[in-house]
Amino acid sequence: HLSGELFKSLAKVDMVHVPYKGSAPAVTDLLGGQVDFNAPGLVLEASGGLEGEKQLHAEVKRLSLEPTLARAVLPSYPVASTVSLHGTVAQAQDVVSVDLTALAADGTLTAQGKVDIEKFTTDGFSARLRGLDLAKLLGGGPTSTLAADLSVRGGGKSLNTLDGQLDLTMPASPIAGQTLGPVEMHVSAKEGRFTLGSLQALAPGVSLEAHGAATQEKVDLEGKLAAADLATFANTVGRLGSGQPLPLSGHGTLAFNVSGPLMKPAVSLVGGLDTFAWADTSVKALRLDVRVPDVTHPLTTNAKIKAEQVAAGGRTYDDLSATLATRGRDLELSVNTRGQEQLDLALAGLVDPSNEGLELTALTLRYPEAGWTLQEPTHVSWGQTVEIKPALTLTSGGQLLSLALRMKGERIDADTQLRAFDLSRLPKAFLPQDFDVEGLLSGTVSVNGRMSQPDARAKMTLSQGRYQQYSDLSFDVDARYVRDRATGTFSTSAPAFRVSSRFDVPVQGLLRHRREAVDLELNVDHLDLGPTLRMVGQPETATGQVTGTMTLKGLANDPRLQLALKGTDVRYWGTTPDQAAPVVIAPGDPVLQVGPVLGVPGMSDALRGTSADVVVLDPRLGPGTTLVGLE
Numbered sequence: 001h002l003s004g005e006l007f008k009s010l011a012k013v014d015m016v017h018v019p020y021k022g023s024a025p026a027v028t029d030l031l032g033g034q035v036d037f038n039a040p041g042l043v044l045e046a047s048g049g050l051e052g053e054k055q056l057h058a059e060v061k062r063l064s065l066e067p068t069l070a071r072a073v074l075p076s077y078p079v080a081s082t083v084s085l086h087g088t089v090a091q092a093q094d095v096v097s098v099d100l101t102a103l104a105a106d107g108t109l110t111a112q113g114k115v116d117i118e119k120f121t122t123d124g125f126s127a128r129l130r131g132l133d134l135a136k137l138l139g140g141g142p143t144s145t146l147a148a149d150l151s152v153r154g155g156g157k158s159l160n161t162l163d164g165q166l167d168l169t170m171p172a173s174p175i176a177g178q179t180l181g182p183v184e185m186h187v188s189a190k191e192g193r194f195t196l197g198s199l200q201a202l203a204p205g206v207s208l209e210a211h212g213a214a215t216q217e218k219v220d221l222e223g224k225l226a227a228a229d230l231a232t233f234a235n236t237v238g239r240l241g242s243g244q245p246l247p248l249s250g251h252g253t254l255a256f257n258v259s260g261p262l263m264k265p266a267v268s269l270v271g272g273l274d275t276f277a278w279a280d281t282s283v284k285a286l287r288l289d290v291r292v293p294d295v296t297h298p299l300t301t302n303a304k305i306k307a308e309q310v311a312a313g314g315r316t317y318d319d320l321s322a323t324l325a326t327r328g329r330d331l332e333l334s335v336n337t338r339g340q341e342q343l344d345l346a347l348a349g350l351v352d353p354s355n356e357g358l359e360l361t362a363l364t365l366r367y368p369e370a371g372w373t374l375q376e377p378t379h380v381s382w383g384q385t386v387e388i389k390p391a392l393t394l395t396s397g398g399q400l401l402s403l404a405l406r407m408k409g410e411r412i413d414a415d416t417q418l419r420a421f422d423l424s425r426l427p428k429a430f431l432p433q434d435f436d437v438e439g440l441l442s443g444t445v446s447v448n449g450r451m452s453q454p455d456a457r458a459k460m461t462l463s464q465g466r467y468q469q470y471s472d473l474s475f476d477v478d479a480r481y482v483r484d485r486a487t488g489t490f491s492t493s494a495p496a497f498r499v500s501s502r503f504d505v506p507v508q509g510l511l512r513h514r515r516e517a518v519d520l521e522l523n524v525d526h527l528d529l530g531p532t533l534r535m536v537g538q539p540e541t542a543t544g545q546v547t548g549t550m551t552l553k554g555l556a557n558d559p560r561l562q563l564a565l566k567g568t569d570v571r572y573w574g575t576t577p578d579q580a581a582p583v584v585i586a587p588g589d590p591v592l593q594v595g596p597v598l599g600v601p602g603m604s605d606a607l608r609g610t611s612a613d614v615v616v617l618d619p620r621l622g623p624g625t626t627l628v629g630l631e
Helices: 002-011 023-032 067-073 134-138 230-234 507-512 529-535
Strands: 035-039 042-052 055-065 083-092 095-104 107-116 121-132 146-155 163-170 173-175 178-180 183-190 193-203 206-214 218-227 248-261 266-278 281-292 302-312 315-327 330-338 343-351 357-367 370-374 378-382 385-396 399-408 411-422 437-450 455-467 470-482 485-494 497-506 517-528 542-555 558-572 625-627
Touching: 055 067, 107 146, 178 193, 230 248, 248 281, 357 385, 370 399, 497 507, 517 529, 529 542
Parallel strands: none
Antiparallel strands: 035 042, 042 055, 055 083, 083 095, 095 107, 107 121, 121 146, 146 163, 163 183, 173 178, 183 193, 193 206, 206 218, 218 248, 248 266, 266 281, 281 302, 302 315, 315 330, 330 343, 343 357, 357 370, 357 378, 370 385, 378 385, 385 399, 399 411, 411 437, 437 455, 455 470, 470 485, 485 497, 497 517, 517 542, 542 558, 558 625
16 A cells, blocks of 8 residues: 555556455455556556466566656656557576567567576577667657567676677668668677677768677777768757757767776777867867776876867867876876967876876966966865865966865865956957956855855955946945855945945745844945946836935844835836836825735835825836936
């Protein structure tokens, strides 16, 4: 019963529990092999049972699973069609016989054979697939009629005693006017040696071939991936599932090799792609030569990567060259590009004997707008503890950027320092083309505590700021976030406004309406409506100057809001066509209904006009309305 309720909860289906009138009838039917189960999306009809010691016979008359139910339990379930199964499973002593047939997406898969579960061997086990439509199976894409045959013979209880043969063949089948297949793989094992006699696979625009051998001590495998036309692959196999082609194109060849000790082999990847593109990123004349002597020590890699041109994010980088060279524990990395978007990166260090850290001794980064240099050696580790100590400090003229970090288990401690960090000297080659920001940032940011909810402290200033055509921008923030409370001060100014605030608020307390104290004060020293609306990308529907204060005090589940505004030469110039017809609220109107405020119910009367001199500024005021001396 409890298992059924758990299944209902996971699968989000409705089922009714019909209990037996006692344990005896339930046991009788269980031993008699009468099992029937029916729920939305799942049907099981089976019979069978024990027929003696190590004697078992089961017949699955019908097992059907709908994809909707499967995804309710396992959201990543990839199959889009109904899968059904029928057949028999029997055991006689240590030998299990299987004769099963599965149906899905117009295809039929039959599995037949006998397996000795004590010796883990088989005299012959085969699987035969016919007529499978991958588009129906995966829920979209071009139709296909797939066939395949799998044959297994032999076996063993350990790698040393394995003796057998596995053969997989898939004949060529049509897919979207192209050919998928043939595929052939032949693997044999004898006296602890595994041999991949051949692997050959053809798909539209792509082919793969490999061969090699392995033992428990070493491996020697080599192969080649040839991409004649990746766009063809993207428009056929790449459309399976979503129905949309992958954003992939290009052509080239890559050869790979895996050799050496089985648990820490050497790996190499050599070759190139004349062209390659994924979405809006493209590469011309890419050449790779990557060699890793020990995959368990990636910092022993020697690599050379070159490309005639790389295009990404609307920018083009010419003559890309990247080199990673290791000699013993010494490591050197260099990356550079030429042309309009220039970049030079050079790094040197000493790898830890454990290969879980790097002593960084030199680092320079240069691009047209600035050049950065490492001020002193630092150490970076990434084992059980991720740490940068002492702080990694880069300078560029009067600019400084520093980072110290320690992460272990669930705890993080990080400190960042900026000094005169010039936003106008960021590398434009790696920024969106519409990024148009200037200013000098100085200050510190610290994060400490559990990574799921750390405490934070920020003290930051911006001076000489500019955004597009708006200049003389600045801000100053001194804030803490400790145990869900945000406290501190904030001020910002521009020619169009000056605003400051003081706050002590429970962030989650406000969102969840908890009984926690709230204290917030916002002062508008100057606000020029027209330029401010333009700065935030809105039509200049109002002009004039406004000053005022706003306070929010009390408890987070029922705060009290007070707002006082004073306006001079305030004019409202009109509405957009999709807004409601304008309504003029006359001076002296006693009440303006506002709410809910901050999502807190019961605050619809938060603002009240009480003086005959008070004019309530409603967003529906008529075009051309002039409000002089608004208070």
